Amino acid sequence: MIIGKRIRLRAIEPDDLPLLQKWRNDPSIYEFFFEHEPLSLVMQRRWFESFLQKGDEKFWIVESNEENKPIGTIALVHLDWRNRKAELGRILIADEQYRHGGYGAEAESLVLRYAFDHLNLNRVYCEVFADNERGVRIHKAFGFKQEGTFREYVFKGGRYRDVVYLALLRSEYEAEGRKTGEKFL
Numbered sequence: 001m002i003i004g005k006r007i008r009l010r011a012i013e014p015d016d017l018p019l020l021q022k023w024r025n026d027p028s029i030y031e032f033f034f035e036h037e038p039l040s041l042v043m044q045r046r047w048f049e050s051f052l053q054k055g056d057e058k059f060w061i062v063e064s065n066e067e068n069k070p071i072g073t074i075a076l077v078h079l080d081w082r083n084r085k086a087e088l089g090r091i092l093i094a095d096e097q098y099r100h101g102g103y104g105a106e107a108e109s110l111v112l113r114y115a116f117d118h119l120n121l122n123r124v125y126c127e128v129f130a131d132n133e134r135g136v137r138i139h140k141a142f143g144f145k146q147e148g149t150f151r152e153y154v155f156k157g158g159r160y161r162d163v164v165y166l167a168l169l170r171s172e173y174e175a176e177g178r179k180t181g182e183k184f185l
Contacts, residue, residue, distance in 0.1 A: 004107075004109070004110050006065055007062050007063060007071070007103055009060035009061070009063075009107065009110055010061050010063055011061070012061050014045075014048065016061055017045055020044055021040070021043075021044040023073070023094040024036075024044070025038055029092060032132060032135070034127075035156075056079040056080075057075060057078075058075060058114075059075040060073065060075065060107075061073060062074055062107045064098065069095070070095075071093055071094065071097075072095065072103070072104070072107065073091070074090060074091050074104075075088075075089055076088060076111060076114075076119075076124070077089050079119075083123075084123065085123035085125065086115060086119075086121055086123075086124055088124050088125070089126060091104055091135075093107075104138065105138055105142075108139075112173060116174075124168050124173075126165075126166050129154070129156075129161055129163060130161070131162075140166070142173075143168050143172045143175075145167060145172070147165050149165070
């Protein structure tokens, strides 16, 4: 378990699957995901079984410390041990009560600390819809640099959408990102 001021990140358990299915099927949530198809509980269970077999993903449930209540998810995926990099993703604060209170930023801070200080990664990157200005702004606040834009990269909602590629290097995290994240730790 990774513990912060207001939240903790814990391993996903089989009992979480119905809640994950509910969250992933919520239109206000899946608008920010690159792909979407309605998920059945069987599909969610298949994903979980596959996840358990992989060694290239770390997936956490974000829980409030105060209420011991699951409020979202966050993950490191595509872990590349040789090149010491991973993609930050699956960031989701699903419970509306917690959506705009800095809980996602605290989760990102905890995962970045884990990625650089525990896993010894050199690079964490992410892809965000270009029109998700809030998401891009939050990553940049942690020191992520925009390295490019993938034009018309994802077909979603009947149109092709641009995706921004951002990355944070260990040296940048140590110089800048860590300072930003310290307010949450």
